[in-house]
Amino acid sequence: xxxxxxxxxxxxxxxxxxxxxxxxxxxxxxxxxxxxxxxxxxxxxxxxxxxxxxxxxxxxxxxxxxxxxxxxxxxxxxxxxxxxxxxxxxxxxxxxxxxxxxxxxxxxxxxxxxxxxxxxxxxxxxxxxxxxxxxxxxxxxxxxxxxxxxxxxxxxxxxxxxxxxxxxxxxxxxxxxxxxxxxxxxxxxxxxxxxxxxxxxxxxxxxxxxxxxxxxxxxxxxxxxxxxxx
Numbered sequence: 001x002x003x004x005x006x007x008x009x010x011x012x013x014x015x016x017x018x019x020x021x022x023x024x025x026x027x028x029x030x031x032x033x034x035x036x037x038x039x040x041x042x043x044x045x046x047x048x049x050x051x052x053x054x055x056x057x058x059x060x061x062x063x064x065x066x067x068x069x070x071x072x073x074x075x076x077x078x079x080x081x082x083x084x085x086x087x088x089x090x091x092x093x094x095x096x097x098x099x100x101x102x103x104x105x106x107x108x109x110x111x112x113x114x115x116x117x118x119x120x121x122x123x124x125x126x127x128x129x130x131x132x133x134x135x136x137x138x139x140x141x142x143x144x145x146x147x148x149x150x151x152x153x154x155x156x157x158x159x160x161x162x163x164x165x166x167x168x169x170x171x172x173x174x175x176x177x178x179x180x181x182x183x184x185x186x187x188x189x190x191x192x193x194x195x196x197x198x199x200x201x202x203x204x205x206x207x208x209x210x211x212x213x214x215x216x217x218x219x220x221x222x223x224x225x226x227x228x229x230x
């Protein structure tokens with residue numbers, strides 16, 4: 001009996017997700033702004049070319065690191081984020097504030113890395129940017145009408161305020177944890193291992209977390225709400 005009840009619940013949840021997808025409603029309310037935090041924060045609908053544009057600085061960094069080392073790779077990622085911000089401004093006449101923060105920190109910490117010739121600065125950048133994002137998300141719960149995550153997803157997801165606050169707090173905790181993990185990798189592993197974590201680990205963890213929050217969102221959204229109807 002318990003097994004039958006469990007299977008019934010799973011089937012109902014699967015059918016619910018399938019109906020949402022059939023209405024061309026984003027299955028998980030996937031926050032591309034958050035998914036792309038490390039390389040960029042893109043504007044406009046996702047596409048293969050857009051994803052390539054989002055990840056261009058990280059790809060360039062990793063290739064340069066493998067070919068010429070951390071200092072050349074630092075110079076490459078600085079040039080890449082400047083180019084990325086410029087292209088986004090030309091295309092959209094606006095640039096995400098989070099993208100600007102990330103790009104500014106790349107230039108500051110990357111510049112210090114090249115000036116002092118100490119790779120620790122570019123490694124610290126990953127932690128600093130994530131902890132700044134965490135602080136911004138937490139502060140937004142007390143300043144302004146909406147928490148940060150609601151401002152980013154509010155046009156496509158309908159939730160009660162307590163759920164928005166919970167979701168916002170979860171992302172803040174995720175950013176805090178990501179910054180802490182970066183410090184652990186930075187101080188306990190080689191630069192080669194850190195570079196792989198920066199490119200593959202951070203993106204992978206962000207995607208997994210976003211997918212999990214997406215299924216959580218799908219379970220909380222009213223099935224017959226106006227946003228789900230098309």
